[in-house]
Amino acid sequence: MTHLTETTILTKPKGPRMIDFSAPRHRKKFGYLLLAPAVILMALIIVYPILLSVDISFQDVRIARVGASDKPWTLDNYRWLFASHEFWRACWVTAKMVVFVGGTALVIGLATALLVNQKFKGRALARLFVALPWAVPEVVATVIWAWMLDSSFGVVNWALLRLGIISEAIQFSQNSTAAFFAVCVVMIWKGYPLMTIMLLAGLQSIPEEQYQAAKVDGASVWQRFWYVTVPNLAPVMGVTLIMTTLWVFRDFAIIHVLTGGGPLGATTTLSIMTFEQSFSYFRMGQGAAVGVVTMLICAFISRALVSRFASKSH
């Protein structure tokens, strides 16, 4: 990511309307031209909605209608937010979920990537299978798991009972811990394959000579893993972790369908809280405040992670 962190000073170019982009002095202009579609798309689809949400979050409104006249700005929604027990609980739930889902998905992703990176017959097929859940649409994944985790007739409860792990069927609506882990399991199932794919790609770009050199120095399998594989994978791990973290922060469908945020708020993340305030309770001002704060938290985390991993890789 070298170019992202470097800045150069652009001299103001003057010239005729028709610009010869191959001329050296217009090279940068051409660069901006190439970037323009992405920037325009982003400005339209990302910036405007953010500004609108920030605006709504400062208004004391139940239902804000786009294009309607604004109410005066106030900090009421933020005052409510920081005083609300629900908000802090949602932060805690989100943090737990991010750490648990991110960590487990990383472990499974790394384990499966290392496994299918071995040389064996049928390896291509194994790689395909291991990454398959990634291609299953989220709606489909959610209905499958909703059915498997059914409290009365689900196959998961049955299997746990038969294996003697539990003595009584788990009621996901009456067990905060079970509900939390149910949501996490589904997220991990949907989230680990991207880790596998990215880490596998990372593994393949590690030069074989480094392993050979380590072998010559008498490094054990574990030592080779810690001193060759892990440092080489660090940048990829960083990027995939950021992606997974942000995905858990944003995800709505899985939790909404499986638990609706319950029981007693055990699975109410910031994203669910945003939705609940805006759409269930018709308190859009408060909902927007939750959303804006969520966005700031995410920006802060990714900023921290990006600079950390960016510095590590150089």
Added chain:
Amino acid sequence: MTHLSKITVMGAFAISTALTALPAVSETLVFVSWMKDEPGYGDWWNEIIAEYEATHDGVDIEMTRVARDDYANAMFTMFAGGSPPDIVHLAAFEYQPFADEGWLEPLDAWIENSELDLTGWAGQGTCEWDGSTYCIMLLYTGYIMSFNEQMLADAGIDAAPATWDEFLTAARAITKDTDGDGLIDQYGIGLPTKGAGSVMHSMLNFVLDAGGAWTVDGEPTFNSPETIEGISRFKTIFVEKLSPPELGSGDVRQLFIEGRVGMTVDGPWVYNIVKGASDDIRPDLKLAKTPFSPPVGGTSNVLGMPSDLSDDKKQLVWEFIELATSEQFQQRFATLGSSPAPRPGLDYSEEIAKDPYFALFDAANTDAAAAGIDRLPKGLEIEFAEVSKIVLEETQRMLIEDLEPAEAGQRMQDRVLALK
């Protein structure tokens, strides 16, 4: 850069215009409903639409289905985004925030001009908000009990339960593990508890029977002794595992027609579902008066129009509403939906002759209406979603921490009062 971005913006607009510039040949009324293709009511809507299009040249009605689970959100997005459907169909417990925002057209002038007489129209009182009429009630129902006669007989119960005690006894007798693997696979009761609204709704059966109510004269009464008795009965059912947990209302009906639960309490629409059961079970499935008195009843769904339509379109939509409320189509409603229509003075002798259950539905309606029952608590309409979330959470807390129902009732009361 500036003229470059200008060109791009113009280009984007040109493309978007080209994409949408379809020739407008006729007027289309957009009608969104969760009832499309449902057995019974869906057919009724189709008949109205066919009749309307036949009598209105050049006007098409585009009926679109939106799943019930997403319904309020979808409507909310459409209204807030400035593009509501032309014909507004909403559940009776969710129209109030829309009316409160001024998104719905007050219908008083329209009703007066077309001389529509709404005296005695079942549940129409619910359509009044802030002194104006915002909608026309389409359905008011009293709940009935459906039961599996064979399962009751196998458990040694030979008559449909008629009181709470008999209901509880029967439920205990039916609930068992039929194949001896240690897991209960046959339940006495199917009670929907999935989703915030359904816990409150299911609990209301017992609260009403115990003489309680969510509100009295608009003031919350979650902690009255009668309401607490109702909460206590609900707790008994789930503590003793007489109903499978976490069912949606769709799951309950499915389990009932599969012969896995013995008794359910539901609206008359359950009859259309029972008709779809497989041949070996259908003869065992019977309907009866609920063992609870008064029965849960309530306004179900309403029809209205958005306030920001053009006058021409409003006229077209009103004509649609007039057709739906006409005597002819109210009679069809009773026939197709197998439930009494809200319009007073209809003759149901034909329906009753065709199907004896119709008298049962009619009686349940009359009982619920006479007791002035509505599942939407008066005085809490705007906060209804939050109130049902509170009831859900405190019920879960009661079951998880095994709290006394009185404590749960008190917590509900405190939290609801804090909302207001």
Added chain:
Amino acid sequence: MQRSKLGQIGIYTAVIVTVVLLLFPIYWMTITALSPANQLRSFPPVFFPEEPQWGVFSELLATQPFALWLKNTILIAVATMILALSVSILAAYALSRYRLRGGATIGMFILTSKMLPATLLVIPFFAIFKQMGLVGSLWSVVITQSTLIVPFCTWMLKGYFDTIPEELEHAALVDGCSPFATIFRIVLPVAAPGLAATALYAFVISWSDFLFARTFLQTSESQWTLNMGIAALKGEYITDWNVIMAASLMASIPILLVFLVLERFLVGGLASGAEK
């Protein structure tokens, strides 16, 4: 080579156990779809139905506009892929080859789009597309999805472009080739594996979309996608798990096939990009 034989057996066992565990939900979807409705809620569960009910598929096709949903989903996925790819190719090339002022800001900005709680943005999105007259048009979903996909695609492609030596392009420019033509004639052919990987990513993500389709296309039934159809099947009056699973299976098969064909490019295409 005794040890390696043992090792091989170990690897195969590990692979089989892993694959069985991870793919069980997909298997369970298939079995549920093929089981008769009244056997679904039984203990022990039926792991292999004696008489698979193939009729459920034809019944679905007869009662639901499945072909229409499929067509819409394909149109959205293909259009999203093309739009997202075109935009990201240009942006990635610019970020890879030109040291642009504000490049860091733009890079950060691009990443930002990954952080938005989508539920917060639904109403602003709806208003924007309403103004453009695109509510109810597949374009609304295509444009939103593309925008959200572009950041990752740009990052992937930039990594890939960085590995391609610049000398080729200089030579082409000296030969009088225009900068645009250089990208298309020189850079893209070399970057084909990276492009395939990015295309697959865009395709899979847009096939999975539900929130935006639900928001923009809800009221025009002729524009529904497969995911919306599945959600609608979980209707208000009754829950038929076998029908829902049959629909889910049919909605997944096309994307699983695409994945089957293009998966090898995904890892290969990413491998070069991942170094950066």
